Amino acid sequence: MMFDNVIKARSHIAFVLGLCIAAAIAYSAETGISKTLHIGQKTILIETSDAQTVLANPSVINAKDLQQAKIAWRYFERNTQDTGLVNAADNFPSTTIWDQASYLLGLIAAQKIGIVSDVEFDMRMASALTSLRALPLFDSRLPNKVYETRFLTMTNYKNDPVLRGVGWSALDVARMIVPLTTIAQHYPHHAKEALEILQAWDFSKMINDGTLYGARVTDDDATEFVQEGRLGYEEYAARAISLLGLDALRAAKFDDYLRFEKVSQQMIAVDSRSFAEFDAHNYVVSEPYILTALEFGFDSESRELAHRIYVAQENRYKNAGILTAVSEDNIDQEPYFLYNTVFANGVAWNTLAENGDQFQHLRTVSTKAAIGWNVLYDTQYTNALVKHVERTKNAEIGWYSGVYESDGTVNKIATANTNAIILQSIYYKEFGPLITQGFMKRGAS
Template identity: 40%
Template sequence: MSFRENLVRARSHIVFLVALVLGLTLVIWLEGLGDMQKTTETKTAPNPMDRFEAITPLPLAVVGKSSDKDLEQARIAWTYFQNNVDPDSGLVNSANSYPSTTMWETGSYFVAVLSAERLGLIDAAEAEARLSKALESLVKLRLFDGTLPNKAYHTRTLELVDYSNKPSELGLGWSALDVARIVATFGLIERNHPTLAPAIEAILARWQLDKMVVDGELMGTNIVDGKIRPNQEGRVGYEQYAAKGMMLFGYDVWRAYDVEGNLMAPDVEGIPVPVDTRLHRATTPAFVVSEPYLFDGLEFGFDARSRRFATAVYQAQEARFRETGKLTAVSEGHLDSAPYFAYATIWGGGSPWAVLSFKGERMDDRRTISTKAAFGWNALFGTEYTAKLVEDLEVAADPEKGWAEGIYESSGELNGSITANTNAVVLAALSFRAHGALIRPLP
């Protein structure tokens, strides 16, 4: 048989082999394109965490003792709690003479008591009595939907209330961040007053914490058109702090503690700051403020990641002062006039240094040089700049009422609102200077 005839007979095999070679070539080419695309994506969209790995964390500034000035500043802060704790319920007013509270402010009161004890403002017996009385009220609270604490309560009657402090039969829902914050302080109490552990266990036996942990995330609830609607709570900073509190009691909140899937790092004053990519959910806006990093450092002493984040958040504020001459120490906080609350951000609403309402409305003329941010950063990092902040905010001290929120940047006038959160942070900061983080019991 001739070669030509053999070639004709083998044509089907040849076609198959040629197709196979071409197919393999195409696969290799496509894989190459994929690798090139991945390489390009890596170059154009690096992991934001890499930017924070390059930040050198500032050393913590535990002094190891309290000066006479520290103790006087602490006494002023403790005055707030002497004036604002209901003698029957043992719960604290969220703002001066305003008989409403949340789980967040109740947690702040616990932090204040533990800090005052460490500073010698009260003895161990008084600290335990105060904590015990408040815990007795918490175990009696009527829970929202029989599940978890309502977002607000009247400090005297313990009734569920709305945000105007009027009784609400249904309630407002629960805040996962607020509940996680008070759970974190339960952990602080157990480590510093272990005899109160049974009281805490009795509270947790009633609270259905498992209902606010879903697939590793923290879930709150709102009332929408008369119906209970769940929603994921927490953004970078607050979410990780809240997760630590829940972890103390064994809850698997791995998604809440993780940041990499929701992190971006825009520059503010040339410094990358940790911003959540989940920007546009109305239920939980993404604001970068000092507060969660202050709580994390003063209460837990940071972890490696949060210390880098905190360093960046602080350094951006100092850099703004160096650039503009404007003292900058920003956080969320109360205002002494409508709308009575604002988020003074490092980054928020798509831009740096925005001052925003919860709904995202701009009100930059309400930027406050925050008392709690000044004391918190000074305790944690102890720089020349933080010392200047605390010195300039001495005008916010009222020996008969406590520390006011701070000074309005635009006018230089006092933001005269006086609150539980600010005075608790002042106490925690001054305690940290002498003894370190609250999570560590004193010898």
């Protein structure tokens, strides 16, 4: 789903192209391609745990929070192109729609918490929206999966221009709906431009009978529509799409392809669609649940499933003494992109590439997951996680993606998504979920 690689100098271009290819593979896996999709039946009940983890109460942003936010914002200061778009990874001029959505959400958070002035906010927002409106669309319908940030051209994952493009991601487009609808509703100076972008996009092939579909180009240059999304990300995307009044009801259901697995003494939810039948791995990671909370606020089901995933990670620490905060992340060595999971392919705490190869020795503690869980729960364990990832901050570059579990060294890749989620997390700490903050009170229950 996310195209997050890193380059620090032009001399490393070959290295970065390798990162791009790895991210492209991981990206297509995360969306999940289905050859034959059968509508699931509600057979699994999501029961509320007796001791569900309590959400943290709102608290005023303090000096440390502001310092963390400023470091995250530094990433965007150094990676914004003249077009107004932001590199998905440090100093490499390529991006996805997911990453641009992350940037807009990070910009909204940065302005709200006071590290970006109103003048800079308006300038940056106007520039980004103008370029988003000008992007060429795949098959004249929806944004391509990848763009060159300097020239706004459609590219492949090597950042080579591709006139037609390579397809669209329903999950990426759905994420962009979140900032665009927020801008349309709350920022009058930019509302017209945000609405024009949404109105220019044709969602008719992306949603079919409540289910999400991406598009890709086949070997014979035809367009193939493929079901997209697995448990966690699929429901997050459906909530975003519902902001437009579009029907993503089937995608929004947690219980249609659901089963439970015991991991570290905790029953966690996993997607029941098998790799053998649907040609897509089912990764259980932290990020979709954290994003759901930061942007929409939990409903009863997502809150319960997030609690279970969090507790499994905390239990692993209690049982083995290993600090654990797992999500998908880029890494600074081959294979360059890994899914650090609670559960995948029948294996607990599996760390794997898209092709299924395991890389357990390269598991990382994810910076964005550690900080995200901490603002949601603020427990002794999440405090320890934040302390552990403090070493990933760099005042000149932003926050790196994480810390290697095996030896504690920093995974030195900085991305737009990691730094945007940190800004969103700090925003949430005081103001609550982006979409629902004006209508719901947050705190312990």
